[in-house]
Amino acid sequence: MVDGAGRVGPAVATHDGVTPKPARGELLRILGVSFGIATAVGGMIGVGILRAPSVIAAEVPDARIIVLLWVLGAIFVAIQANVVSELATALPRSGGPYIYVRHALGDIGGLAVGWTDWMAFVCGIAALSVGFADFLALIWPPAAHALPLTAVLVQTVIFALNAIGLRQGTIVQQLTSLLKAVALLAFCVAAAMLTSRAHPAAVAPPPPSHIGWFGLVAAFQLIAGAYSGWNQPTYFTEENREPGRSIPRAMGIGLILTAALYIAVNVALLAALGAKGTAQSALPFTTVLTQVGGAGAGFVFAICAMFSVASCANAGIMAAPRILLALSRDGLLPKMFQTVNKGGSPYFSFALTAVVSIALTSTGSFDLVFGLLATLNAACIILVIVAYFVMRRRDAELHRPFRAIAHPWLPALALISNLVFFALFLNANWLGGLYAAIMWILCVPFALVARRVARRPQAPTAS
Numbered sequence: 001m002v003d004g005a006g007r008v009g010p011a012v013a014t015h016d017g018v019t020p021k022p023a024r025g026e027l028l029r030i031l032g033v034s035f036g037i038a039t040a041v042g043g044m045i046g047v048g049i050l051r052a053p054s055v056i057a058a059e060v061p062d063a064r065i066i067v068l069l070w071v072l073g074a075i076f077v078a079i080q081a082n083v084v085s086e087l088a089t090a091l092p093r094s095g096g097p098y099i100y101v102r103h104a105l106g107d108i109g110g111l112a113v114g115w116t117d118w119m120a121f122v123c124g125i126a127a128l129s130v131g132f133a134d135f136l137a138l139i140w141p142p143a144a145h146a147l148p149l150t151a152v153l154v155q156t157v158i159f160a161l162n163a164i165g166l167r168q169g170t171i172v173q174q175l176t177s178l179l180k181a182v183a184l185l186a187f188c189v190a191a192a193m194l195t196s197r198a199h200p201a202a203v204a205p206p207p208p209s210h211i212g213w214f215g216l217v218a219a220f221q222l223i224a225g226a227y228s229g230w231n232q233p234t235y236f237t238e239e240n241r242e243p244g245r246s247i248p249r250a251m252g253i254g255l256i257l258t259a260a261l262y263i264a265v266n267v268a269l270l271a272a273l274g275a276k277g278t279a280q281s282a283l284p285f286t287t288v289l290t291q292v293g294g295a296g297a298g299f300v301f302a303i304c305a306m307f308s309v310a311s312c313a314n315a316g317i318m319a320a321p322r323i324l325l326a327l328s329r330d331g332l333l334p335k336m337f338q339t340v341n342k343g344g345s346p347y348f349s350f351a352l353t354a355v356v357s358i359a360l361t362s363t364g365s366f367d368l369v370f371g372l373l374a375t376l377n378a379a380c381i382i383l384v385i386v387a388y389f390v391m392r393r394r395d396a397e398l399h400r401p402f403r404a405i406a407h408p409w410l411p412a413l414a415l416i417s418n419l420v421f422f423a424l425f426l427n428a429n430w431l432g433g434l435y436a437a438i439m440w441i442l443c444v445p446f447a448l449v450a451r452r453v454a455r456r457p458q459a460p461t462a463s
Contacts, residue, residue: 027094028166028344031240035170036233036250037257039315042177043229044258045184046312047131050285050305052222053269057279059215063270066219070266073223074259077230079414080381081255082404083388084231085248089401090391094238095326096231096319097384102330104387104394107447112440113383114327116376121320122353126360128313129155135309138302151361158310158317159354165343166239169318176311183304184261187285190292191268217424224421226262228377229312230255235319239344244401321349332447376439378422385415 053066060066087100097117102110129151137144162169233250237243269278272288281287289297325346328337336348388411391398404411 026340026344027239027346029239029241030166030344031170031236031246032242033246033249033253035174035236036240036246037254038170038174038177039232039236039318040230040251040254041181041258042173042311043232043315043319044227044254045177045180045261045308046128046229047305047309048222048226048228049184049262049265050283050308052226053266053278054281054284056219056222057270057275057284059219060211061275061279062211063275065211065216066270066275067263067266069216069219069223070259070263073220073227074255074262076224076417077227077255078252079410079417080385081230081248081251082406083385083411083414084234085251085402086400086404087384087388087391088234088237088247089244090395090398092237092240092243093326094236094322096235096323097380098323098326100387100391101380101383104390105383107330107332108444109383109387110330111327111332111447112443113380114323114332115443116380116439118320118323118353120377121316121323122357123360125155125313125316125320125353125357126151128309128316129357129361131309132306132313135302135305139299148362152358154310155313155317155354155358155361158314159350162314162317163341163345163347163350165341165345167343169314169345172314173311173318176307176314180304180308180311181257181261183307184265187289187304188264188268191272191288194288194292195268195271220421221425227255227258229315230258232315232319235322248402317350317353320353321346324349324352375422375425375435378418378425379440382415382418382422385411385418389415 056066056069060069084097084100091099091103093099095114098110098114101113130147132154133143133147133150136150137147143150158172161172230251233240233247233254237247240246269284269288272291273281273284277287278284283301286298286301289301293300324333324337325340327333328335328349337352338346339348341347388404389408392407
C-alpha cells in the first residue's frame with residue numbers, strides 16, 4: 001500500500017497477491033532499476049577483485065583457464081539469480097533470502113538463514129572498513145598508526161548517512177558504484193597501453209603447466225566470493241516502485257556489467273603481466289599502474305580501492321538492517337526493530353548493526369567468524385533454491401510477475417551445482433561445517449521460544 005508521500009507499509013504475501021499489514025513504521029517506495037544496479041555492482045565489486053587475481057594465478061597458472069573460470073562464475077551466479085528473481089517478485093518484501101526461506105520452510109529455517117545473512121553482512125562491513133583504513137595508510141602514512149580508529153570512523157560516517165534516510169544512502173551507493181566501475185575501465189585501458197608497448201615475447205603465453213583439482217576448486221571459491229553480493233537488490237524489494245519489473249532487471253544488468261568488468265580486468269592483467277607475473281605480485285593492479293604511470297600509481301590505486309570498499313560497505317550497511325526489520329515483523333525479534341524513521345530507515349536495526357560491526361572492527365575477531373560464515377552461506381543458497389521448489393508445488397496460485405526461465409531444469413541445475421560446491425567446501429573445511437551446524441542447531445530453541453512469545457495473548461490495556 002502506497003500513500004502520496006511514497007510510503008509503503010509492510011506487506012505479506014497471500015494466495016491473492018500482496019496484502020498490507022499494519023506496522024509501527026513505514027518504508028519508502030522510491031527505488032528503481034538504477035538503484036538496484038548500483039547496489040548489485042556495489043555489493044559485488046570490492047576487495048575481492050583487487051586481491052583475488054594474484055592468488056588465482058598462483059593456483060591456476062594458465063591464462064585461458066583463469067578467464068574461463070571467471071566466465072563460469074558468472075554463469076553459476078546467473079542460474080541462481082534466475083531462481084531468486086522469481087522468489088523476490090512473488091514475495092515483494094524487504095529482507096532478502098530470509099523472506100523466501102521463512103515463507104517456505106518456517107521459522108527455524110528462516111531464522112537460520114536470516115541470522116547467518118545478517119552476520120555475514122556485519123563481518124563484511126567490519127572487514128571492508130579495515131580495508132579502507134589500510135588503503136588510506138598508503139597515501140596518508142599516519143593512518144597506519146590508528147587503523148582500528150580509522151575503520152570505526154569510516155563506519156560511523158556511513159552508518160550516520162544511511163540512518164538519516166533511504167535517499168541519502170541511495171545517493172552514496174549510486175555515486176560510489178559509478179566511480180569504481182569507471183576506475184576499473186580506466187585500469188583496463190592502462191593495461192592495454194602497457195601491453196601494446198611490450199615486446200610480443202613478453203606477453204606470450206607460457207608453456208602449459210600442471211593444474212591440480214584442488215587448485216581449480218580453490219580458484220573457483222575465490223571467484224564465487226568475488227561475485228557474492230549479486231542479490232543485493234532483493235533486500236529492498238518492498239521499497240521498489242515496480243519490483244516485478246525492476247528487481248530481475250537490476251540483478252541481471254548488475255551481473256552482466258560486473259562480469260564484463262571482471263573478465264576485462266583479468267584479460268588486461270594477464271595480457272600485461274602473464275599468469276606468472278600476476279601470481280608474483282600481491283597487488284598486480286599496482287604493478288601495472290606503476291609501469292604505466294610511474295610513482296603516482298600507488299596513490300591512484302589507493303584512491304580507487306577506497307572508493308571500491310566504501311561502496312561495498314555502504315551496500316552492506318543498507319541491506320543488513322532490513323534483515324532485522326523482517327525478523328522483527330515475523331515475531332523473531334522485538335518489535336522495536338521494525339520502527340522506521342521519516343527518512344525510511346529502520347533506525348533501531350541500524351543501531352544494532354552498527355554496534356556489532358564496530359565492536360568486531362575494534363577486536364579484529366571477524367576473521368574466525370568469516371570462516372564459519374563461508375560454509376553457512378553456501379548452505380543458505382541451497383535452502384533458498386529448496387524454498388523455490390516448495391513454493392512452486394505448494395503455492396502454485398501465487399502471483400509471479402517473473403517466472404524462472406527453463407523451469408524446472410535450470411533451477412535444478414542451480415540446486416545440484418550448489419550441492420556439489422557445498423560438498424567440495426566441506427571437504428576442504430569439515431571443521432567449519434561442524435561449527436556451522438552447531439550454530440544452526442542453536443536457532444531451533446530460539447525460534448520455538450520466539451514463536452511461543454508471539455502467540456501469547458496480549459494483556460488488555462486500561463481505557
